Amino acid sequence: MKFLDLFAGIGGFRLGLEQAGHTCVGFVEIDKFARKSYEAIFDTKGEYTEHDINCINTKELPEADIWCFGFPCQDISVAGKQKGFEGNRSSLFFAVTRKLHELKDEKKPSYLFIENVKNLLSINSGWDFASLQIELDSLGYDIEWDILNSKEVVPQNRERVFIIGHFRGRGTRKVFPIIRKGEPIDSPKQKIIRVFDGRNTGTYGSQDVVSPDGIAGTLNTMGGGNREPKIAIREATKKGFDEAYKGDSVKLKFPNSKVKRGRVGHGKAHTLQAGLNQGIVSNDLRIRKLTPRECWRLQGFPDWAFDRAEKVNSNSQLYKQSGNSVTVPVIYEIAKRMNWKEIE
Structure with a gap:
């Protein structure tokens, strides 16, 4: 049609x-x-x-x-x-x-x-x-x-x-x-398949976040049922923090907020917005910003589409465009x- x-x-x-x-x-x-x-x-x-x-x-x-x-x-x-x-x-x-x-x-x-x-x-x-x-x-x-x-x-x-x-x-x-x-x-039984495991290759951590076709998942579980290593992220909950593992997303917009909850996205990104609002826990347990390409992947755009857009727009616009899409x-x-x- x-x-x-x-x-x-x-x-x-x-x-x-x-x-x-x-x-x-x-x-x-x-x-x-x-x-x-x-x-x-x-x-x-x-x-x-x-x-x-x-x-x-x-x-x-x-x-x-x-x-x-x-x-x-x-x-x-x-x-x-x-x-x-x-x-x-x-x-x-x-x-x-x-x-x-x-x-x-x-x-x-x-x-x-x-x-x-x-x-x-x-x-x-x-x-x-x-x-x-x-x-x-x-x-x-x-x-x-x-x-x-x-x-x-x-x-x-x-x-x-x-x-x-x-x-x-x-x-x-x-x-x-x-x-x-x-x-x-x-359905909670719907599975997301990992197509590239960046943890064991020594390559850039973003490759363990999403695949070029937007279908791959992030780190899920490790042998024995525990996910480790991890870092603590301050959060406005009774516990006061949440645990983030390699591949988890972390909201960056309100890093010191006393009222914002849910700063860690376990195994997935938070909702993308017009401005860059989150990072990812990398292989070396540091929080880095998502790249514009990763944000486009999280919206299911293939890399060839991002490559064409990247030639005509700045990173700030590419972040905004992914969040608005x-x-x-x-x-x-x-x-x-x-x-x-x-x-x-």
């Missing part, structure tokens, strides 16, 4: 959708640095594009079966000011729906594929999410949604809500719940269930 990539960022939606066999017909992205990465990664020659979602002329839009977008979450995230849809950024959701209102029913996409922070479900006592449902219903869409955690496919703890809008009468396929091998995707393998898992053909 054909899709339009809105709030495109560096192309996390696009990469996952293309891996599932869908075709991009255009993209919209206002950030000039994200656009540089996007255009370096993908062949966008001849495609429709616009910078500002508010400037879209619906008469010029290419027809698409899917509109995908992760509209800005700054006003919804628990780390923000909690303005919800009254905020200037997250209210851009309605900039998209205004364009849909301008389209005749036969021109509207069959699917809407939406991503945001899970707080979208509860902010303002749930009234914002109710407003979203009412708005999409007025456009002719029935919706389903679920919360998925990136840790099931990459070593990063990142919960996000995904919403699928189905245009009534089109015979679209239900997507959720996502089941893998007879179990939900968030969606997790590619999660997008793929959803997108392959939106194909018209039967899922294997």
Whole structure:
């Protein structure tokens, strides 16, 4: 199917959708640095594009079966000011729906594929999410949604809500719940396989964190059931500290905080943010910063994509872009269930 990539960022939606066999017909992205990465990664020659979602002329839009977008979450995230849809950024959701209102029913996409922070479900006592449902219903869409955690496919703890809008009468396929091998995707039995063991090679510790395809795990257990050696990380708990082992992530943003908990990510990274907010315990038991490449890997981007983006952007922008992106393998898992053909 054909899709339009809105709030495109560096192309996390696009990469996952293309891996599932869908075709991009255009993209919209206002950030000039994200656009540089996007255009370096993908062949966008001849495609429709616009910078500002508010400037879209619906008469010029290419027809698409899917509109995908992760509209800005700054006003919804628990780390923000909690303005919800009254905020200037997250209210851009309605900039998209205004364009849909301008389209005749036969021109509207069959699917809407939406991503945001899970707080979208509860902010303002749930009234914002109710407003979203009412708005999409007025456009002719029935919706389903679920919360998925990136840790099931990459070593990063990142919960996000995904919403699928189905245009009534089109015979679209239900997507959720996502089941893998007879179990939900968030099953605790789901295993992550180590594909490179940096502990025993004497190489740079980052190679023991994530693989180029974003599937490898970090240090898990050692013989005898104990993980050692380890270091103590100050934490705002009754115990006062947590134990970190080689490969564990450590939050760097509030190193001396007396109220922040959960500073150690055991066997996985914390949620990536727009700025570098965490490090990793290396083989010599020192805490070092994650590299931009590692952050992109934690979002499931292949190294060839990072290599292209690295040529056109600074490290600070690459960190920001990874934190703002969606997790590619999660997008793929959803997108392959939106194909018209039967899922294997």
